[in-house]
Amino acid sequence: MAGTAYVIGTFDTKAAELNYVAGLLRAANLPVVTVDVGTHMPAADADYSAEAVADYHPQGRTAVLNLGDRGAAVTAMTQALLGFMAARRDVGGMLGLGGSGGTSIIAPAMRGQPIGLPKLMVSTLAAGDVGPFVGVHDITMMYPVTDISGLNRLSRVILGNAAHALAGMMRHAVPVQADSRPALGFSMFGVTTPCIQQLTARLSNDFECQVFHANGPGGRSLEAIAGAGLLQGMVDITTTEAADHLLGGVCTAGPERFDVVARTGIPWVGSCGALDMVNFWAPETIPSQYSGRLFHAHNANVTLMRTTAEELQRIAAWISAKLNASSGPVRLLLPEGGTSMLDAPGQKFHDPAANAALFAAFERHFLVSDSHKLIRVPHHINEPAFVGVAEQHVRAVMARA
Known part of the structure; x- marks a missing residue:
């Protein structure tokens, strides 16, 4: 005490x-x-x-x-x-x-x-x-x-x-434990959990892995911790909060999402996790302009809406503009096999055409340079092969940092 x-x-x-x-x-x-x-x-x-x-x-x-x-x-x-x-x-x-x-x-x-x-x-x-x-x-x-x-x-x-x-x-204050490992902040949603669990397991021997729920407050927390200098890198696999911000969903982290990357130049490795969806509460709360859209009942209180190709192009442009402003290393991974559990072959939100529009929009708007890389990965976001690519880029970026 x-x-x-x-x-x-x-x-x-x-x-x-x-x-x-x-x-x-x-x-x-x-x-x-x-x-x-x-x-x-x-x-x-x-x-x-x-x-x-x-x-x-x-x-x-x-x-x-x-x-x-x-x-x-x-x-x-x-x-x-x-x-x-x-x-x-x-x-x-x-x-x-x-x-x-x-x-x-x-x-x-x-x-x-x-x-x-x-x-x-x-x-x-x-x-x-x-x-x-x-x-x-x-x-x-x-x-x-x-x-x-x-x-x-x-x-x-x-x-x-x-x-x-x-x-x-x-x-009964919890004693602060000394840890020489660099701290990494990860963004995760339920539908990207397999990816993050595999990735943190691969990295935890060399990095302290802190996972944040990409539900709005979680994204703001991730960026607040990064802005306070308590993280040495961000592994922002689940960027779904951008979709909620732009399309009126309930899991928005606000208009300042990704601003910490530009403000601090913190090393950033990320992806398109759960950009296939926008989150709403119970069906009766969904705005009327979305009537007739493709929905999935996550539970009695949470309803997910599949994003369209047009919406995804808008989201890609917004995220790209944020990341382009960073002076630090940026690696944006595009999972061509799907962006969430629901966006997989045979699943309700699987839409290769919409995803193709998303990836093409990133290629138009994301500015590639020596420090900013755009990488197409021919795997689903939750597959071990995608996790391996993500691990490779996290380690390379952090070694340089």
């Missing part, structure tokens, strides 16, 4: 609850400081007052407190807390309590802390879409069931569980 537990919230409305969890953390023999991020009434019982936090706003406390506009005050306090937490040198863990305003203030400060540092947010928003608050960081969100408005027989148990969870994470 190292560092101090920071208990953060709006003491003008939640002082009793915040002091309760702080007391439980102190009872667990952890050093604790409390931080007030309220923007209205002054509160005297926090170790760091709202005024002390507000002083970290670039324009000072007057830009944060007593503004009269709650939305503006919350936005300003969010910026101030980011600066306040960035200046701390003893943070061992963070525990926040909040509703919509408190969560909006505290979550960005948690995202500003290193991955691996314990971060737990008890939020009334935790039963909904927490993506905007968590981003691609390791924030634990806990739903308090009741509002955070007074201590009672239920809230004491839930808030107590939160305090003890943070204490457990801080007191």
